[in-house]
């Protein structure tokens with residue numbers, strides 16, 4: 001029995017797309033960040049860090065998109081959501097780690113600057129630098145996708161849903177996403193996948209506007 005805890009529009013969309021692409025039965029458990037539900041006593045029992053996503057597997061919890069997506073791909077090997085070659089597999093996981101450790105925090109400094117500095121001037125500076133760094137990371141993703149169908153080349157993997165999250169966040173930050181030609185073509189390919197579309201509709205994603 002699988003239960004996915006997620007919040008619409010959050011980074012948990014990566015795991016949401018991953019689990020849909022596995023084609024397995026699962027229970028959706030929304031945890032609305034806009035209502036602070038990630039800090040309720042009930043959810044803190046699921047993930048004491050108060051973050052989404054979390055995946056319950058027969059009552060055992062996995063957190064972090066990279067952990068959840070690696071687990072799903074290995075549990076459902078027939079879906080081929082991780083490369084078979086060990087070096088390619090490691091690079092796919094490394095790309096997800098980069099998304100989690102570098103790309104996500106750059107957006108977080110823009111969106112939640114008050115968590116990283118004190119005083120109006122310092123907060124404004126962190127916010128400004130966060131937006132610039134996030135854009136630099138989006139440009140790097142655009143370069144990564146040049147000449148490729150998917151993040152790992154011809155094979156669709158669990159890294160692709162994760163990659164899509166930041167395109168939506170770029171739109172939210174009013175960044176000129178359409179100037180990133182490779183990333184935009186990738187986003188359009190993602191929108192043609194019925195399971196991705198189901199998740200975007202479910203989450204009422206900014207990517208559909």
Ligand SMILES: N[C@@H](CCC(=O)N[C@@H](CS)C(=O)NCC(=O)O)C(=O)O
Nearest residue numbers: 010011038050051052053064065100
């Ligand atoms: N590295 C983590 C990041 C998890 C994370 O920061 N999730 C955000 C949503 S994008 C969250 O739950 N924030 C709630 C909060 O900080 O209160 C992952 O990839 O799962």
